[in-house]
Amino acid sequence: MSAPAPFRTRDLGALARLGITCLCLVLLGGFAASVSHLYIHDHKRDERPGLTIDDVKGVYHGVKSRSPLLVALEGGHPETIDAQERSALLDWLNGGRVNEQYDDFDKGDMAPAEIIARECVSCHNRASTDPSGIGQRMPLDSWDAVRVVAFSRDIQPNSLAIVVNSTHTHALAIGTLCLIVAGLGVGTRLPRPIINPLIALMGLGLLADIGGWWLTRMKADFAYMIVAGGAAFCLGSTLLLVLIIVDLWWPRKAPGA
Numbered sequence: 001m002s003a004p005a006p007f008r009t010r011d012l013g014a015l016a017r018l019g020i021t022c023l024c025l026v027l028l029g030g031f032a033a034s035v036s037h038l039y040i041h042d043h044k045r046d047e048r049p050g051l052t053i054d055d056v057k058g059v060y061h062g063v064k065s066r067s068p069l070l071v072a073l074e075g076g077h078p079e080t081i082d083a084q085e086r087s088a089l090l091d092w093l094n095g096g097r098v099n100e101q102y103d104d105f106d107k108g109d110m111a112p113a114e115i116i117a118r119e120c121v122s123c124h125n126r127a128s129t130d131p132s133g134i135g136q137r138m139p140l141d142s143w144d145a146v147r148v149v150a151f152s153r154d155i156q157p158n159s160l161a162i163v164v165n166s167t168h169t170h171a172l173a174i175g176t177l178c179l180i181v182a183g184l185g186v187g188t189r190l191p192r193p194i195i196n197p198l199i200a201l202m203g204l205g206l207l208a209d210i211g212g213w214w215l216t217r218m219k220a221d222f223a224y225m226i227v228a229g230g231a232a233f234c235l236g237s238t239l240l241l242v243l244i245i246v247d248l249w250w251p252r253k254a255p256g257a
């Protein structure tokens with residue numbers, strides 16, 4: 001006598017499968033919203049465009065770095081600039097209004113934008129053929145280019161209370177949710193060699209992501225673990241949900257076939 005056939009979600013009635021399908025779609029929408037929330041909420045942390053690894057480090061570890069322009073000017077670069085211009089640039093970079101004062105009309109020739117155009121752009125422009133490649137590496141020919149290197153940063157990480165609170169809500173809610181998604185995955189007719197690795201990816205990803213929040217507090221480079229974990233989690237859970245939905249509606253083999 002053969003063992004009874006295992007339960008498959010495909011065996012449920014059409015209305016139950018409709019309900020589960022809708023819930024899976026809601027989860028997919030929720031994941032998409034989480035990703036855009038991350039982008040909208042955290043990508044400005046480092047005052048530089050785009051969501052970068054420094055944003056993640058900023059949120060979970062904090063980032064301190066001095067403006068590269070400040071460092072170069074203090075170090076005596078470029079030798080060609082006169083003392084008055086150098087101190088005007090240093091005052092600008094050390095002041096709190098780097099953005100507003102860049103093109104300060106009242107300063108006339110001594111406005112930072114004017115000094116940079118006079119003293120820096122001849123080498124620091126994208127068309128420069130200087131063999132050091134400095135023109136391509138660090139152009140200073142527009143505010144968009146200058147702002148990338150003008151700000152000193154002292155980004156405070158999220159407080160301990162926020163990380164505890166975020167762990168508490170995310171770990172419990174998403175952890176529970178993933179157990180259910182894993183269970184639904186096991187209930188499909190798909191081959192185990194497809195389902196099992198996806199469940200592993202989802203679980204390991206979530207653990208690495210949330211665990212990474214805490215490790216990054218101690219050491220900034222664990223930010224890469226957060227990103228890799230988050231990506232693995234998104235990939236695993238999204239594929240699982242899609243496969244679960246497909247399996248719910250894929251025709252059954254005719255009995256005896």
Ligand code: HEC
Nearest residue numbers: 068069072077078081116119120122123124130132134138
């Ligand atoms: C005569 C050409 C020239 C001028 C003028 C010049 N630079 Fe440079 N700058 C260079 C070169 C070449 C390097 C690369 C040096 C190196 O790699 O060791 C450099 C490097 C730098 C760096 C560091 C880049 C890095 O990769 O860390 C900064 C910041 C910088 N310059 C800012 C300025 C500013 C601000 C001005 C104007 C006030 C200026 N430079 C004027 C040629 C110039």
